[in-house]
Amino acid sequence: MYRYTLCLIRKADHVLLLNRQKQPAMGMWNGVGGKIESGESPAESVIRETFEETGIRLTDVRFAGTILLQADETVGIYLFLADMPDEQMLTTPLATREGILDWKQLDWILAPENTGVISNLKAYLPYVLTEPSPMLHTFDYAGHQLLDHQISPLEQVIN
Known part of the structure; x- marks a missing residue:
């Protein structure tokens, strides 16, 4: 079992991101x-963490895959996708104890010249938004430099 979760919250063509x-x-x-x-469970964790970091009360999250970050050590993350609940609102930018929350357009996030977005997000986000099956995304790093990204089917899907 991995120790971490990550959630991408959508609202139309925007994703809520945190500048840590x-x-x-x-x-x-x-x-x-x-x-x-x-x-x-990973789903319970991501719902709790999302509320603590954003104030958004998610009730429905979709397991979107796992992320393995391989460098000096390997870190595993359960990845989830959620839609912003219609009855809730979050006005951004918003400073929190974790950083700055802001709704970012997909084309801004994925722009090749955008160096402010964590490198692996640009690699897996298109798959998460278009592929119905959860996938394993493995990233190899040398220090903070992304060397390789591999995608493979998950052997076990969590709930």
Whole structure:
């Protein structure tokens, strides 16, 4: 079992991102999430972490795959996708204890010249938004430099 979750929340052609003010990925735009607590499922963790970081109460999240970050050590992350609940609103930009939340357009996130978005997000986001089956995304790094991204079917799908 992995120790971390990450959630991408959609609203039309925008995704809610967090510009982190601390490590890991300080100063980079990424989804929201965090550590799985004892006794939590990955889905329960991502719902709790999303509320703690954004104030958004998600009730429905879709498991979108896993991310393996391989460098000096390997870190595994459960990836989820959710739609912003119609009855909730989040006006951004919004400064929080974790960083700055903002709704970012997909084309801005995926722009090749955009160096402020965490590198692996640009690689897996198109798959997460278009592929119905959860996939394993494996990223190899040398330091902070992304060397390779591999995509493969997941052997086990979690709920």
